[in-house]
Amino acid sequence: MDRAHHYIVIDQGTSSTKAFLFDSNGKVLYSKKIKHDLSRPKQFHVECDANVILNACSELFQDMVHASGDVAIHNVGLAVQRSTFLFWEKESCLPVTPAISWQDSRAHAILDEFSEHSQKLWRITGTPLSAHFGGPKYLHMVRKNNELKSRVEKGDLYFGPLSGFLSQAMTGTPGVDETIACRSLFFDIRSGDWSYFALDLFGISRICLPPLAPVKYNLGNIFATDIPLSVVMGDQQAALIGQTGLVPGTIASNFGTSASIQYNAGKKPVVLDGLISSVLYSDENEKYFMVEGTINACNSLFYNLENVLDITHEKMKWDQRASKTETNGIFIPGFSGLAAPYWTPGFDDIYIGLNKDSDKNEIVRAGMESIGFLVNDILGCLSPIIKSKPYILTAAGGGARNPLLQFIADLTGLPVGHSAMKDRTAYGVYKLLNPNYQSDASKSVDQIFSPEQSDKIKEKKEQWRDAINRNLK
Numbered sequence: 237m238d239r240a241h242h243y244i245v246i247d248q249g250t251s252s253t254k255a256f257l258f259d260s261n262g263k264v265l266y267s268k269k270i271k272h273d274l275s276r277p278k279q280f281h282v283e284c285d286a287n288v289i290l291n292a293c294s295e296l297f298q299d300m301v302h303a304s305g306d307v308a309i310h311n312v313g314l315a316v317q318r319s320t321f322l323f324w325e326k327e328s329c330l331p332v333t334p335a336i337s338w339q340d341s342r343a344h345a346i347l348d349e350f351s352e353h354s355q356k357l358w359r360i361t362g363t364p365l366s367a368h369f370g371g372p373k374y375l376h377m378v379r380k381n382n383e384l385k386s387r388v389e390k391g392d393l394y395f396g397p398l399s400g401f402l403s404q405a406m407t408g409t410p411g412v413d414e415t416i417a418c419r420s421l422f423f424d425i426r427s428g429d430w431s432y433f434a435l436d437l438f439g440i441s442r443i444c445l446p447p448l449a450p451v452k453y454n455l456g457n458i459f460a461t462d463i464p465l466s467v468v469m470g471d472q473q474a475a476l477i478g479q480t481g482l483v484p485g486t487i488a489s490n491f492g493t494s495a496s497i498q499y500n501a502g503k504k505p506v507v508l509d510g511l512i513s514s515v516l517y518s519d520e521n522e523k524y525f526m527v528e529g530t531i532n533a534c535n536s537l538f539y540n541l542e543n544v545l546d547i548t549h550e551k552m553k554w555d556q557r558a559s560k561t562e563t564n565g566i567f568i569p570g571f572s573g574l575a576a577p578y579w580t581p582g583f584d585d586i587y588i589g590l591n592k593d594s595d596k597n598e599i600v601r602a603g604m605e606s607i608g609f610l611v612n613d614i615l616g617c618l619s620p621i622i623k624s625k626p627y628i629l630t631a632a633g634g635g636a637r638n639p640l641l642q643f644i645a646d647l648t649g650l651p652v653g654h655s656a657m658k659d660r661t662a663y664g665v666y667k668l669l670n671p672n673y674q675s676d677a678s679k680s681v682d683q684i685f686s687p688e689q690s691d692k693i694k695e696k697k698e699q700w701r702d703a704i705n706r707n708l709k
């Protein structure tokens with residue numbers, strides 16, 4: 237009989253880092269979370285300290301090892317927030333800039349320079365030209381800092397996603413996982429290599445980019461132990477695998493600080509207007525692709541409204557406020573910009589039929605509804621490649637709460653199932669670490685929200701469409 241093993245998964249998110257100790261049967265034996273702060277030095281600027289995050293990962297790893305006791309750790313997997321980029325020293329692996337968050341859109345002024353190439357870039361990379369992604373962030377940072385530019389030209393630094401920094405700092409081996417390389421705007425989704433066209437367009441040399449690596453790949457032993465780091469991937473890719481595995485044609489949604497609607501496109505990349513195409517999973521033998529619509533403001537929308545409406549975090553309870561309130565107003569969140577399918581950089585929040593003196597609960601309700609409208613818009617963009625209408629849309633994450641899921645069901649006409657399993661991102665990584673694990677699909681949802689179509693819903697859809705057409709197009 238094989239000796240029992242444990243597995244460690246680190247889930248590095250926007251506002252916290254979590255770690256999980258799994259046994260060989262998929263049971264979470266121990267978990268812990270460490271929060272970290274985001275800095276907002278100016279409007280549309282959002283950043284964090286990469287070393288703080290690295291230290292949290294190290295502390296959590298040691299805690300998991302201690303909790304495992306005498307049982308050996310087989311390997312470790314890492315899921316990381318995407319579109320957060322920084323520069324770090326190649327030799328020392330010390331950060332030389334803050335990690336510029338996926339929420340940050342400070343580079344939006346650069347976009348006009350590349351507008352004539354935007355469609356070609358999208359076809360090559362599967363990713364729209366946006367200030368949230370790597371290319372514009374790279375240019376903005378080197379143009380604003382002559383010393384940084386000089387060090388880049390000397391070849392002293394790597395530029396890459398947070399996942400690349402963390403994996404090198406943990407193992408000593410530089411590498412960028414393919415799932416997050418897609419968010420750089422440098423990655424050719426069809427060839428699986430850096431795009432010469434994109435590198436030339438943004439003026440970045442290959443020597444400034446860490447080597448590419450598959451999702452499932454031994455990067456080396458972690459934190460000076462004999463335990464290998466075997467999986468590194470984007471958090472939303474992990475969430476889809478956690479919910480539906482690697483089955484082509486499956487669709488799922490995840491609601492956290494941001495939100496994402498994900499579709500497993502199978503073994504060939506598909507590029508659709510308004511959406512992101514990226515690698516879902518890869519190893520040395522095969523590759524799967526994902527088409528995704530991202531929503532920048534999910535739980536972060538309510539964090540922002542806490543400040544706007546002067547509501548303490550303890551008293552926000554947005555799901556309770558939304559469930560007992562109706563609104564005829566429309567709220568378009570602009571504080572972190574709109575992602576799919578509109579790709580608009582940060583702007584002032586838009587209130588239609590509302591104002592900041594309106595009933596606070598009504599504004600919260602309208603904010604929640606904006607998430608549902610964006611989900612519906614993303615599903616509309618996905619419709620050309622969905623071969624058959626999903627019988628259910630599975631929803632996971634801390635933002636997957638009753639009034640939002642019911643509103644999404646009503647808008648889309650699809651039953652929405654609340655995921656019975658928490659921490660789907662961690663489970664997605666675990667499934668890759670331990671391919672012998674078989675989850676029980678019969679226990680995948682614990683509540684289903686059935687659609688209730690009405691004239692009110694039709695009217696709300698028209699209001700949203702009119703608001704988008706008047707304000708963003």
